[in-house]
Amino acid sequence: MTGDGPHVEAVEARSYTVPTPEPEADGTLAWDATTIVVVHVRAGDTVGLGFTCADAACVPLIRDTLAAAIRGRPALDVPARWADMQRRVRNNGRPGLVSCAVSAVDIALWDAAARCAGLPLATLLGRAHEDVALYGSGGFTTQAGRALEDHVADWVHKRQIPRVKIKIGESWGGAVEHDLERIRTALAVAGDAELYVDANGAYSPGQARRVAVRLEQADVRWFEEPVSSDDLTGLAELRGVTTVDIAAGEYGYDLAYFARMIGANAVDCLQVDVTRCGGYTEWRRVAAVAAAANRDVSAHCAPNLSAQVAVATPNMRHLEWFADHDRIENAFLDGVLDPAGGRVTPDRTTPGHGLVLKRQDIEQYAV
Numbered sequence: 001m002t003g004d005g006p007h008v009e010a011v012e013a014r015s016y017t018v019p020t021p022e023p024e025a026d027g028t029l030a031w032d033a034t035t036i037v038v039v040h041v042r043a044g045d046t047v048g049l050g051f052t053c054a055d056a057a058c059v060p061l062i063r064d065t066l067a068a069a070i071r072g073r074p075a076l077d078v079p080a081r082w083a084d085m086q087r088r089v090r091n092n093g094r095p096g097l098v099s100c101a102v103s104a105v106d107i108a109l110w111d112a113a114a115r116c117a118g119l120p121l122a123t124l125l126g127r128a129h130e131d132v133a134l135y136g137s138g139g140f141t142t143q144a145g146r147a148l149e150d151h152v153a154d155w156v157h158k159r160q161i162p163r164v165k166i167k168i169g170e171s172w173g174g175a176v177e178h179d180l181e182r183i184r185t186a187l188a189v190a191g192d193a194e195l196y197v198d199a200n201g202a203y204s205p206g207q208a209r210r211v212a213v214r215l216e217q218a219d220v221r222w223f224e225e226p227v228s229s230d231d232l233t234g235l236a237e238l239r240g241v242t243t244v245d246i247a248a249g250e251y252g253y254d255l256a257y258f259a260r261m262i263g264a265n266a267v268d269c270l271q272v273d274v275t276r277c278g279g280y281t282e283w284r285r286v287a288a289v290a291a292a293a294n295r296d297v298s299a300h301c302a303p304n305l306s307a308q309v310a311v312a313t314p315n316m317r318h319l320e321w322f323a324d325h326d327r328i329e330n331a332f333l334d335g336v337l338d339p340a341g342g343r344v345t346p347d348r349t350t351p352g353h354g355l356v357l358k359r360q361d362i363e364q365y366a367v
Contacts, residue, residue, distance in 0.1 A: 006044030011067035015056035027169025027202030043075035048112025052275035054100035099253035106279025125312035138323030139166025169202025196222035235266035250300040273300040
């Protein structure tokens with residue numbers, strides 16, 4: 001260790017593919033497994049953990065390209081290491097898998113820095129809130145009838161979470177009446193809890209306007225990606241004619257993407273995925289852009305990672321406690337938070353984000 005603290009000595013990356021309990025789908029995609037790319041950064045006696053849910057192709061990019069950019073440099077200067085990675089990937093293209101890889105390493109670096117300082121990560125980032133609200137998320141388009149009822153009941157009644165989200169837009173918007181039927185089913189079970197819906201960009205603008213009318217009548221509070229998140233004009237036009245909050249942003253991989261979305265007045269609440277956007281370093285810049293336009297931000301997925309920066313974000317609305325990630329993080333990480341009650345508070349005593357990979361448990365799913 002020198003006067004500027006420990007230096008990055010090694011960067012390890014591995015990927016794991018974990019099957020879902022049954023096939024799942026939303027309005028525009030179907031899947032039967034989730035791939036998680038896990039990163040460990042070693043600096044002196046400290047090891048930081050980060051991860052992203054992305055293709056295994058991130059692994060060689062992290063091991064070869066990103067590791068070379070930060071190895072031998074001070075680990076505590078995380079924004080500087082983030083800049084090192086940005087320069088190194090210039091010709092690889094920032095959006096997409098490159099940004100997912102950068103995110104995982106950045107998260108691991110912040111974890112290592114906080115552990116070196118002996119501070120909880122949320123404390124190192126600077127808390128703005130004691131805790132943060134969350135909503136239960138899942139309700140896949142493959143779930144209907146009793147399966148959907150049980151799913152909503154688990155979030156709302158068993159875990160006492162007063163907000164729940166389901167997927168709609170089945171078959172690229174080709175089953176609107178079934179979407180509406182599933183919304184009625186979810187509302188009947190949710191009772192006084194708020195219901196959110198996510199179309200994953202499945203609808204055309206006309207379809208989205210007509211669905212929005214029905215959502216208003218049912219007092220649904222959140223309409224996520226009613227049209228493609230690339231259709232900023234369509235999002236803005238829908239936002240102008242409905243009282244339901246319009247949300248998007250989970251596919252944002254750099255600051256400029258979020259600035260365009262905010263500049264187009266496309267959303268009421270900006271979604272940010274810490275495992276895609278560029279990690280905690282970029283998240284903080286994105287949140288500032290949103291705050292400048294008087295917009296809240298909401299965390300997309302990876303709830304146990306997101307919670308750390310969420311309590312350090314003044315304009316934070318809530319976390320998405322996504323069913324797939326809830327299952328994976330509980331199974332393969334020590335130190336996870338309990339979403340019961342609808343709010344979480346990151347630990348004030350454990351250094352870093354407090355998460356530790358259960359290597360033996362997850363090894364069977366290694367790619």
